[in-house]
Amino acid sequence: MLKVVSSATDPRRVAHKIGLKASTIDAFVRACLRIPGFRTHMSKLSYAVTQCFQSLLQSLPESWTPESRIMKILAKPRDAGKHAGGNLDSSTTTSDFDTPKMDSKPTATDSLLQLCRALGATDLPRVLWEECCSPQKRRALDGSVFSTRVSDLHDDYLNAAIGSSHLPSLLSSLEAHEILVSSTTHYSLSRDVPPTLEDLAWYKPALRLLCFVIPREVDFHTRFSSTLHILEPCFSYTWQRFRDNQINLDVEMTAEVVESLLSLSRIGSMSDRLLYAQQARRLATQKNDAMLTAEAIYEESVGLRLKGDYSGSLRCLEVWSLPRDSQVGNRLDAALGRLRVSKLENLVQQENFDAAIDCYMHADWRPRASEHLSPYLLDILAMKTATMTKVWRARSEFDRAYKELELTLKGAKRRNLTLCAMADCLIEMRQPGDAVDLLKPQLTALKEHHPSRTRALRRVNVSIANALVAAGNHAEARRYFTDLVCLKDGADVIEQMLHIRLLCSRAICSQLCDDRAVALQCWKDL
Structure with a gap:
């Protein structure tokens, strides 16, 4: 044996050292990446092998792909070295290399790399792989909840x-071999992995996987919004490639895509939310x-309303009517109930x-499926009641509004919103101390489970600050104002109204504390 090739383990550099033709280099690199411990193979590849590599390559059956032939040579470098100079003994057959024929069925590594490419190849969230290994919750037509696994997709x-x-x-193996490059939150394909021709067949399974892992409802996922924000870029890429290539959606997968789009319509900028809806x-x-x-x-009407287009939101609701042959079920009843709530x-x-x-009193709020209200439908009626209390509050019927809100509080999904509305009623009824006591336990619970910049936490903070100002506890109120973050760009109508409440309350508090400069700035910012 002559001296060993340089310790450089980059397959492309080794290919150039061997003197491979340009047409063979990509196949060589792919072959290297498919061999476990390929970097070790590179460091042990003898000079003798490099001298005869081209001859060895040509000696193997032409029906094999270049990649298959290269893998066969690399798998037994010592045996290959016996034929240095390219003069294979006549008695030597391809079986002497002791390497089985390449199976036409792709390996798990090949399949995973193809899947990564269809998902965008870079910035693939770790949470994607974590969620695909876990069962995901779904809601049936009757409103019941069931779990499903990725194996239930029956996708080969x-x-x-x-x-x-x-x-x-x-x-972990791909990461150890530097085929995947990882960070604390994402994976990306290494730049050393050569690009391949786009395989359109992988876009459908990639999209199906994303639809599987995208959470459907807040109740189903403790990190609903944050998970959606992480997965959205990956979904956006794959969904765009899917449409660009005009790949057909079957009926079942169409439903999965629609539900994923509906989930994504609840996060992000107003334009993105409306687009997904x-x-x-x-x-x-x-x-x-x-x-x-x-x-x-419903989601489209909410998006238009959050942009301040109330007339457009109403038109969106009124242009559609329920087909007569629609299948009856609790989930459809709940969807129709949401449309009525949105109109209200x-x-x-x-x-x-x-x-x-008139809408509250005369609209058909009764479920069609049965005389009994499922928990799913009870939430719709709670939304209806909470929305209507805004009318009672506008008409100074605060006691009525408070009592109706209190009835909807038990088991309410929108507990933060309900508690803040109840606190506002208490302030108007000259009970600001009770309002503070009502909200502080909720604030503590929110801080344990939510990041500091969520709307829910901001809303509760503003309501407590308002209550403290009304109670005359200006010093503590000012600490809350200091902790509140500034209004972010592209905020929707709700965020803007919440910010206006904050500025008004802070201006009043500052005036009462003789801090006229801050008060004046708050009024100017309005």
């Missing part, structure tokens, strides 16, 4: 890539799915209180 591509319990160890509505309409169409129209909210925001009362 996904089964090949992530369908077994070896995914964590496979990711409109895409969901178009797909649901094409699918002739009344329940999904109703849910998509628009009328209240427009201060059209007479029309709001």
Whole structure:
């Protein structure tokens, strides 16, 4: 044996040292990446092998791919070295290399790398791989909740890539071999991994996987919003590539995509939220799915309302009517209930209180599926009541509003919003101390489970500060004002109104504390 090749372990550099033709280099690099411990192979590749590599390559059957032939040579470098100079003995056959034929079925590594490419190749969230190994909750048409696993998707591509319990160890192995580069939050394919021709077949399983891991409801996921924010760029890339290549969606997958779009329509900027809601509505309409169409129209109406377009939100609700042949179910009833709540909210925001009362009193709020209210439908009625209390408060009927809010508090999903509304009623009824006592336990609970910049935490902070000002506890109120963050760019109507409340309350508090400069600045900022 002659001297060993340089210790450099970059496959591309080694390929150039060997003198491979340009057309073979990419195949060589891919072969190296597919061999466990390929960097060790590179460091042990003898000079003799490098001298005869081209001859060895040509000696193997032409029906094999260049990648297959290269892997066979690299798998037995010592045996290959016996034929230095390229003169293979006539008695030598390809079986002497003791390497099995390449199976046409892709390996788990190949499949996972193809999946990564279809997902965008870079900035692949760790949470994506964590969630795909866990059961995900779904809601059936009758409103019941069930769990599903990635194996239930019955996708051969996904089964090949992530369908077994070896995914964590496979990711670790790819990371150890520097095929995947990792950070604390993401994976990316190494730049050393050569690009391949775009395989359109992988976009559908990639999109199916994203639809599987995207959380559907706040109640199903403790980190609903943050998980959606992390997964959104990956979904956006794959969904765009899917549409650019005009890949067809089957009926079942259309429903999965619509539900994912609906989840994404609840986060992000107003323009993005509205875009996702409109895409969901178009797909649901094409699918002739009344329940999904109703849910998509609701999210679109909310998006328009948050932009301040109350008339547009009302039009969005009124242009659609329920098809007569729609399947009855609690989930459809709940979707229809949300549409009525959205209409009621628009009328209240427009201060059209007479029309709001008429909607509240005469709209068909009764469920069609049965005489009994499921917990899913009870939440809709709680939304209706909470929205209507804004009318009672606008008409100074604070005691009535407080009592109705109190009735909806038990088991309410929107507990923060309900408590803040109750606190506002207590302030108006000259009981600010009770308002502070009502909100402080909720504030403590929120701080334990939510980041400091969530809307829920901000809302409770503003309400407590208002109550402290009303109670005359100006020093403590000013500490709350200091802790509150500034209004972010692109804030929706709710954020803007909340910020106005904050500025007004801070201005009043500053005036009472003789801090006229701060008070004046607050009034100017309005």
